[in-house]
Amino acid sequence: MKKTIVTLTTLTSSILLVTGLSLSSCKKGETGPQGPAGTNGTNGINGNANVVSHTFTVTAASWTATSGNSVQYTEISDNTITKDIVEKGVVLVYMMSPVSGGYSAAQLPLTMYPGTAYAIKMEYTASVNKIAISIMRSDIQAPSNPGTLIYKIVKIPASARLQNPGLNYQDYITVKKAFHLVD
Numbered sequence: 001m002k003k004t005i006v007t008l009t010t011l012t013s014s015i016l017l018v019t020g021l022s023l024s025s026c027k028k029g030e031t032g033p034q035g036p037a038g039t040n041g042t043n044g045i046n047g048n049a050n051v052v053s054h055t056f057t058v059t060a061a062s063w064t065a066t067s068g069n070s071v072q073y074t075e076i077s078d079n080t081i082t083k084d085i086v087e088k089g090v091v092l093v094y095m096m097s098p099v100s101g102g103y104s105a106a107q108l109p110l111t112m113y114p115g116t117a118y119a120i121k122m123e124y125t126a127s128v129n130k131i132a133i134s135i136m137r138s139d140i141q142a143p144s145n146p147g148t149l150i151y152k153i154v155k156i157p158a159s160a161r162l163q164n165p166g167l168n169y170q171d172y173i174t175v176k177k178a179f180h181l182v183d
Contacts, residue, residue, distance in 0.1 A: 069142035105172035
């Protein structure tokens with residue numbers, strides 16, 4: 001038994017010595033030249049891999065007056081609005097108004113003052129696969145049909161929203177730049 005312990009001790013010592021010598025004799029080689037650049041990824045359509053935007057035109061025929069005519073209402077179907085985006089991310093809606101050389105964007109909810117007698121409020125609710133937009137007047141009179149309006153809808157999942165904590169979401173141009181959106 002004594003001979004077995006001596007043999008095991010000798011064997012263990014030999015393995016440790018060989019391993020120690022092998023590791024200590026390793027040295028880092030020189031750094032080689034930089035490899036070729038990788039190919040560019042495929043650009044996202046109207047956004048990036050996580051953030052998506054779409055432009056919708058709502059025609060005059062798409063607006064419906066609610067019972068009592070106190071609200072003009074429309075729904076926009078959008079299958080890129082997922083349950084996860086509604087619950088954890090953010091859905092932004094901008095009304096796009098044509099201006100010289102492009103569009104001006106105003107984020108909803110939006111209050112407009114066509115005169116001093118009343119205000120018009122435009123707001124939205126987002127749910128899975130759709131956006132509902134409503135227009136009402138502050139004097140509770142029936143709002144007129146707004147005609148054809150253009151909306152930009154931006155869907156931002158939670159991960160992208162959390163990566164941009166100080167972003168001014170009211171400013172479409174800032175959002176567009178931050179998420180590389182395409183008009």
